[in-house]
Amino acid sequence: MTDTEPSVALGELIDLSGKRALVTGGGKGIGAAIARRLVEAGAAVTIADLDPNASRAAAQIGAEFVTCDITDASQLAAAFDVADGGGGLHIVVNNAGIFPTTGSLTEVTDAFVDRMLDVNVRAQFSATREAARRMATGGSIVNLASIAGLGGGANISAYAASKAAVIALTRAAANELGASGIRVNAIAPGIIDTPGVQEQMEPLRAGGIDVDARIASNPVGQRGLPDHVARCALFLASDLAAFVSGHVLVVDGGATA
Numbered sequence: 001m002t003d004t005e006p007s008v009a010l011g012e013l014i015d016l017s018g019k020r021a022l023v024t025g026g027g028k029g030i031g032a033a034i035a036r037r038l039v040e041a042g043a044a045v046t047i048a049d050l051d052p053n054a055s056r057a058a059a060q061i062g063a064e065f066v067t068c069d070i071t072d073a074s075q076l077a078a079a080f081d082v083a084d085g086g087g088g089l090h091i092v093v094n095n096a097g098i099f100p101t102t103g104s105l106t107e108v109t110d111a112f113v114d115r116m117l118d119v120n121v122r123a124q125f126s127a128t129r130e131a132a133r134r135m136a137t138g139g140s141i142v143n144l145a146s147i148a149g150l151g152g153g154a155n156i157s158a159y160a161a162s163k164a165a166v167i168a169l170t171r172a173a174a175n176e177l178g179a180s181g182i183r184v185n186a187i188a189p190g191i192i193d194t195p196g197v198q199e200q201m202e203p204l205r206a207g208g209i210d211v212d213a214r215i216a217s218n219p220v221g222q223r224g225l226p227d228h229v230a231r232c233a234l235f236l237a238s239d240l241a242a243f244v245s246g247h248v249l250v251v252d253g254g255a256t257a
């Protein structure tokens with residue numbers, strides 16, 4: 001920092017009081033952890049999730065809750081209406097996503113690919129458009145990509161393609177929306193221990209594979225936890241990242257290093 005720059009206290013940089021935030025898919029897993037950190041930093045947070053049972057968890061952390069399938073245009077708009085309360089939005093975390101195993105590239109059906117792209121790309125695109133329209137005073141959009149969108153992997157071709165598209169959308173939107181004071185960044189997590197991942201790994205566990213060891217198989221040697229991602233989302237959402245846009249932040253304990 002040069003002496004011509006204002007000195008801002010650290011607490012102020014992460015203080016989100018007065019900010020309104022929407023987290024899609026915040027009912028559990030990574031999204032729930034992000035919502036919790038945003039509330040802790042003072043933001044008024046709305047969670048939009050497919051699962052109505054997630055309303056209890058939202059209430060426990062002090063977030064609003066809207067049952068919403070992000071692929072449904074009217075449900076998505078209704079969720080944004082609740083989140084902005086007529087006064088605009090400052091933070092949108094596009095976290096809702098699906099990750100069923102694609103299986104063999106030669107066997108995958110068009111319907112499977114359509115569904116993957118509809119949730120992970122098209123709906124996230126719609127949410128980004130909705131966010132940009134409502135961030136009249138600027139803001140921060142954080143998109144959940146994946147290391148799969150950077151490096152691929154066997155049997156996950158549809159998912160990898162969807163997350164590569166999220167990264168491209170993030171960079172394009174960062175270019176386009178910067179002039180409106182809107183920063184757009186992505187987080188690319190490695191394996192994070194969430195309900196969705198545990199569900200995915202159940203057949204492996206049943207087959208005698210040490211799933212916990214697999215989840216902790218990275219240079220840091222720790223299980224990736226939802227809060228590891230949430231801390232980075234808080235960074236990107238806050239003024240700590242005031243000059244960061246179009247970035248893809250890899251959060252994988254060094255797995256892709």
Ligand SMILES: NC(=O)c1ccc[n+]([C@@H]2O[C@H](COP(=O)([O-])OP(=O)(O)OC[C@H]3O[C@@H](n4cnc5c(N)ncnc54)[C@H](O)[C@@H]3O)[C@@H](O)[C@H]2O)c1
Pocket residue numbers: 024025026027028029030031048049050051054068069070071095096097098099119144145146147188189190191192193194195196197
């Ligand atoms: N967990 C990981 O290892 C990992 C790694 C890389 C990227 N990601 C990405 O992070 C995000 C969250 O992953 P997670 O592991 O926490 O998932 P999860 O399956 O544990 O939770 C996802 C949440 O999103 C909700 N959701 C799903 N489809 C929705 C829809 N159409 N509309 C609204 N809500 C919907 C679910 O109800 C659920 O509450 C996803 O985009 C995923 O691709 C996860």
